[in-house]
Structure formats: structure tokens, C-alpha cells
Amino acid sequence: MPDVKFTVDGKQLTAPAGTLLIEACKSAGIEIPAFCYYPGLSLQAACRMCVVRIEKMPKLQTACTTPVAEGMVVTSESPEIAQARKSTLQLLLGNHPLDCPVCDAGGECELQDMTFKYGAGESLYAEAKNHREEQKWSPVVYFDRPRCILCYRCVRMCGEGMDVFALGIQNRGSSAVIAPNVPAQMSPDHLAHVDCEQCGMCIDACPVGALTSGAYRYKTRPWEMNHVTTVCTHCGDGCKTTLGVRSTSDGAEIVRGDNRDKSGINGDFLCNKGRYAFDFANAPERITAPLIRQTDGRFKEVSWEEAFTHAGRKLRELRDARGGQSIGVLGGNRLTNEEAYLLQKFARTVLGTNNIDHHRTADYVTFAQTLAEQKDRTASWRDTQTIPAALIVGGDPTNQAPGTAWNLRTDVRLNKARLYIANTAEIKLRRQAKAFLQLAPYGYGALAAYLAGDEAVAQSAAADANALTSFRDAVKAEEKLLILIGSELRGTDLRRLIEFGLTIPGARFALLSDYVNSRGAADMGLLPDMLPGFTPVSAPGAFAEQNLPTAPGLDLLEIFEAAGRGELSALYVVNSNPIARYSVDPAALKNTFVVVQEMFFTETAKLADVVLPAANLYEKGGSVTNSYGDLQLVQKAGDRAGVRSDFEMIVRVADKMGADIKSLVPFGKAQPGLRADMGQSRGAQAGEADRHAVWLTANNLEPKLSPFDPWAILDEIQRLVPGYNLLRLQLLSGNDQHLEPEAAASAVTNRRDLVLPSGDTLFTSGTLGRFSATLNETRQYQTGEPLIQIHTAAEFGS
């Protein structure tokens, strides 16, 4: 679009033709107030707050619906405009209660701000206010009718943004109300309810306190919290989230999950889990003291020192007596990259074993190997917002990766992106698709082969041969294409699909997994045959300096098979629950020494000999990598007395085993490869280290480079792990950066398929979901209410 020149308040501005005046002014630093305008949603012009004077136009005009034009002369603030806005506010306040002192939005309210600015504190209206009682629309969405200013943001957010359409406007004039889709007269409890995905985006968009969150309402005030920006711990999208934290007698409690700054990779979006399901951290069931199993089989609370000494001594004895190959290590999908890296290094260098694995939710090894020696072929999550076309094979983003679904919907709405969806189920995203191909049951492999040119398998890919052909032709005609792959495709199928995609020069790939750091766990080498960066154990490359065992170890299932045969002397489990997940017979572990780092008494923790109470992702710092390979900073928000980070616990156990900690974690000065800015102790820059420490503290980071400092390991990751040559400033300033795997190509095509999708939906989240009261209540609500239809959409795909 060509640029146009126009004048606002005497300033010469330029903006592309078609830009809305309100946006053009915003870019130039001129704020025009608005309640109903919301970037990216359709225009409403309902609130009349954004009125400005445009020369040659007879009346004040709404800046939110006026595109800039050549030679336009605009006044954004004048006594006339102030008076108009003040009158608007008076009308709005005519029916607005004066309950700011108790309202959740108090202090963060756009109406409050505007009233302060334009001074409409006194009203000319004497009519009685139209009061209605507060309504509980669902466990997480509450509606306070009197506070509503009818800006329609929630209605558009729910319909256009979420494709749910649960909210509407009913009645007329001053009695108009926002109404949910389950009316009171049809509801069994005679109260109005919402049948929706419970994402809470309506609450986020609400400029006032009309829509409030069930998890947060009346708990605290915005200025009483610390706001920590970190990454959501739930699905593989890794949304940036801001946690509101408040001090308690035993730590710091998270009281709100929010998306305040909207600067993250997820833009405006947070889903139900990101917004409400932080409460597992506050759950009373958390283990808050180390436990050792006594000879009578019962757990006894012990001191940290005793627990570490016991675990370290036993592991050392077993390693020395029966060899490292007799020990298994299982890591989690919600560890930071630094912890995952440390865990595999601990397993390989201290325990001396390659028997290390994690619960895999996508085949990243094949993904990385197939894309070996390719450049710019992996997609960042950011691409889903802008790419002109996307092929989505398998998966169900709406339920498994809601942020991805949000971005794709937005891309379709704003950029007219073309989605091609192939799935065995009628996933919800098909409603935005240009073409939806219904696959035959288990038809993914056949589809991959068909796309790659094997006509013979057409029958087993899809019943409708014509649809299949036109689908392939349409996909092949795209020049820039995002190929988004669900975890259904693994091994040969995945390889084939990627190889087909590589024939399209502008195609980029992403493979969806289920947990916040599933990708990181694979990248960091929680695999029996792969070192970090998908480096084969047999060809360790840069890792040769660590003298690692070169024979592949046992995978997760083989570890438990070995235990069943009595060949497993010890099992070290960090943040994982394989017993429940893989339905392992607990008896298999009866002769194995089991150490478990865990938040809750999971099925696995119950079998442990030593239980070390662990912090969760909201209680530590580090970095995580999402499904797409985007690296982001995790910062410590909550805190709970009696728990420690997995990082610290691994180091302490290694120490008690007698390991050389300086070679495990290269902390302190003068370590080879240390890249952290240590500052200088003398000369012109003396004192820099102190300033650096101040900066680190201000940013919630560990100020000292101690053996428990994840940044010390980050140095090593950056130095040794292929594909992790990251930009530290980008990471530490809270921005995302896309990393491409740099795996070596492999001829091995028949790796064992150990991918087990989590089966999580919008309202479950593995172990964390089980201990989130809000999530459980929401799930019960969704399944219990007979008029709720959404849960049916939420259930499949598992």
C-alpha cells in the first residue's frame, strides 16, 4: 500500500493507505482513547470515545473507523473533543455502579482511567441505576451486568477470535445486556451459563470489571501483586504469561494468570489452562519435605541433608557394585532446558549410563534428522500468524495447542490465509479451512505416501478419491506453506511427509508435541541413543570431551523390562509419572532403588525409596523450547517453602555421590567455555560484576554464579549443543527466538516408536491437571451441564 501524508495536532505523519486513524496515531505516540476498539477484531464504533475533529467534516468522527487519507488534518484533543468524551463518559457512568473500591478491575480499568482524565465524576443524570445481580456463567467466568459498558469486545472476541460465539447482545438501549448462549429458562438450575471453551479471553478483553475471573475475583488488588513474566507450563505452544504473585506465610502464592503485556509469541492469547490452571502450585497435596522409605515400608520426613546423603550414597554403591548400565533415568517434559541438559549429563557422566529417556509426545528425532542439512525449513510459532497457507496433518490444535489454533484463526481472518486440513476426525479448525480432507482411520501414513507420489495407497488414505486429488493439487500449488504435523505421524510416515514438503521450496515445518518442554527434552538429549542436539551417542562430536558411554542405552520401556527381570539396580525419576502413564506393574520395581523428584504423590512417587519435593516451572528460572523450536525465558514467580528446583537437587545428589561438581556445572570463574558476563574486578570497569548482580536481581535471576545457577549450564549448552547457538540478550530480555535443529542425517529408519500422546484436552494437563482445583471444577462443569456441547469437541483427539 502506498503511504499517505496527513496531519494530526499539527504534526506531519505518514502511514500506509488504509491504516485506521486510531492505529496511525498510536504508532506516532498519540493516544486516542477507545473502549470498543480492539486491534484485530471487527470495527464497532459503539463507544464514541475515539471521536476526533477532522477538517472539512461536519461532525466529530470516530478515529477507530476512519482510514487515513491524503491531506487529512486531524485534531485529536481540544476542548470540544474533551467535552464530547466527557458526555460519553457521563452516559456510560449513568448506569455504572460506584464499586471501584471492590471491583477486580479497579486500578486496571479503562473506564476509571478515562473518568480521571476527562473528569466526568459528577453526573447530570438522576435516573435510578439499572441494577442486576452478579451471574456465575461458569466456574471461571462471572458477569456483573451493571459494570458493563456494552463495548461488544467480549462478543467479538468470543465469536471472531475464538470461533465459539457463546456471547450475544440482548434487549435494547439502556436495558441491553451481554447474554450467554445457555439462557436461564433452558438451564436446569435456572441460571444463565456459557457453553464455551472457558478460555477467559472475554475477561481479558473487557475494559471494565464486568467480566471477572472465577480464579481471581475479589482476591487481591492489582497493585498488591508482583507481576512476573514467564512461560505457561501446560501445552507445547509455550505461551508467554504474566503471573500475579503475592507473599504468603510459606512462600509466594500465584493468584492470577494473565497476559498483561501481550508482547509474547502468543499475542493476545491465553487459554483456560494458562489463565486459571496455575493453582496446582498452591495445592495442599504438595510434598514439602524430603521423604525416605523406612524398613517398615513407610515414608519418614527427613532433613534435606539426610535425603541427599542417603540417595547419593546408595546410588554410588549401586553404580560401583553393579555398574552404570544397571541404572535408569527418566526425565520430564516440564523441566527447563538447563535441567534436562544437566540430568542427561548427570546420567551419562556421574551415573555412567545411557539408559535415559522421557515420555515422548512427538518424534523429534526423525523430524530433526529428516531436516538435517536444511536451512530455514523449520517454522517459528510466529509464522502461524502470518503465513499465507498452512497444511495441517493430524493433531487437533483447538484442544491440544489452543494458541496455535488461535494464531491460525487470526491468520485466516486478518490475512486470508488458506488452511488445508487432513485429519481422521472432524477437528474444529476445519471451520476455517479452505479444504478439509477426511482421512480414513489410521490414514496418515497412506496420506504421506500419497502426497509423496504413491498413487496406489489412495484408497487407504481417504475414501473420497477426488477430494484427495484436489487436496494434493491445491497443496502443491502453494508457494509459501507451513506444514504443521500432529504427533500421529512418526518414523517413516513423518519422514515421507517432510520429504514431500521439501519439494515445495517455500515450505516450512513444525511438529506439535504436548508439553511445555517436550521439544526441549528431546533437544537436550533425554534419549538413550541421542546426546543433546540429536548427536548420536556413537559419534559424540563436541561431547567427546565428556567421555560419555558410546553404546545406546535402554529406552523407557526397556528400562522397566530390565526392572522386571531384576536387572535394574536403581531408577532416578525427575518430574515424570511413567508408572501411571505406561501402566507399569508396580511390582517390577520391588528390587530397584527408586529416587523420585516430584511435586505430588503420583503413582511413581508412591514407589520411591527417596522422594525429593520439587519446584514446578513457575517456581524456577531457566529456558524452555516450544514445539516449534522457539526458545523463551522462564522466570521464578511463585515460591513454596520446603521444595527445591530439580536443578539444585540433581547437583546435590551428584555432590553426595562424590562427583566433581565443577565439571558437572561449570560455575565460577576460569572455567573453560564460560561465557557469562562476570564483569571485571579492577580497572575502568571495576564494579561491573556488582552492577551485573543488581541487574540480575532486578530481573529475578540468580545473582551469583553458583553450582545451582542454570545460566552456568546454559553456557555449556550454547557451546556444545548443535542448534543452540542462541542470542543471550534476546533470551534474557524476555523475547522468543527460533532455533533450528542441527542434527546429523541418519540412515537408521526403523527406530522404535515410543511416542505416546498425552491425550490432554482443553481441561486436562497431565499430573498438574489432576491437582488443579479450578481445572477439575471446570471439567466437571463441562461434562455435568446437560446443555454444554463444547466438551464433545474437547474430548476427541485423545
Next chain:
Amino acid sequence: MSEIANSIFTPATAARFDHLVTIYPVKRSALVPMLLYAQDEVGYVSDAVVTEIAQRLDLLELDVRNVLSYYSMLRTKPAGRYNVQVCTNISCMLRGGYEILDHCKHKLGIGHKEVTADGTFSLEEVECIGACCWAPAIQVNYDFHDNLTTVKVDEILETYRAGQGKDVK
């Protein structure tokens, strides 16, 4: 032949609806006429009416309710056999519209949007019905009565009570 199986409407109305959806550039434009015809047939817009109309127009029930609640001439509860609508907008007001309304309230023993116990009459205070030249005016079902006095109103109500007025339902 109705396009909806088990339509709640009479075959004639169902056929009319089938036709209605075909004559607008977008289907949902048929919503308001459909609601009015449905109300004339059923007497009010019931939940079942909402469900079927939503189905016919590929709308969510919520969309139908949004529109339904906007228009005051659409009702979600049964009215009396004769729905007396008294205009109190400016012309009628100046010529005694409120007297007429109060008289009706007194005479029928019901208030705004209420129905007599025997279900014969219901009363509504409405905005302008377009009979300003002959104010004050009332509308009973679809019939106008103008240049009213309280005496005339009594006569009109008696006529209806005797079953001689037009009964659209």
C-alpha cells in the same frame, strides 16, 4: 414439502418459511419476518420456535435470541387473545394517551405486559404506531382504533369481549 423434518408449524407456514429463506441474498435476512409469522401462528416466540428458526437459517439460537429480544413487538410469553396496545408517544400523549392507558388498566385489571386471568385480553404500552393524525390511538392485534375517548374504549373492549373483533391468532 418442508425442508425441516417434524416442523412445529402448520404445513402452510412451513412452506412459507421454506420460500422465505430463498428470497434474500443472505438467509438470515428472513429472521425478523419469520419471527413475526411464527408469533402470529403460535401466539408468542417459544423456545421451540427459536430452535426451529435457528435451524432453518443456520444460525445459533443465541443469534435468534439476540434479535428477538431487540424488538418489543416480539414476545416470548403468550399474550391474551386480544392484545391491546396503547400508544403513549408524543401525539397520543398530548391527546390523552395516558388516560386511555390508565383506563384500560383499570378496566381490565392488568398492567403493562400482563394478561387477564381468562386470557381474553393483554395490555401493552407501546411506542408510536403511526396513527398520530388521529391520536389518541390503540391497536388491538392488527386492528387500529383512533380518535379515542374512554367511552369509545369501553365500547371497543365490549365488542371484543363479545367475540366480535378480529382474532388473528
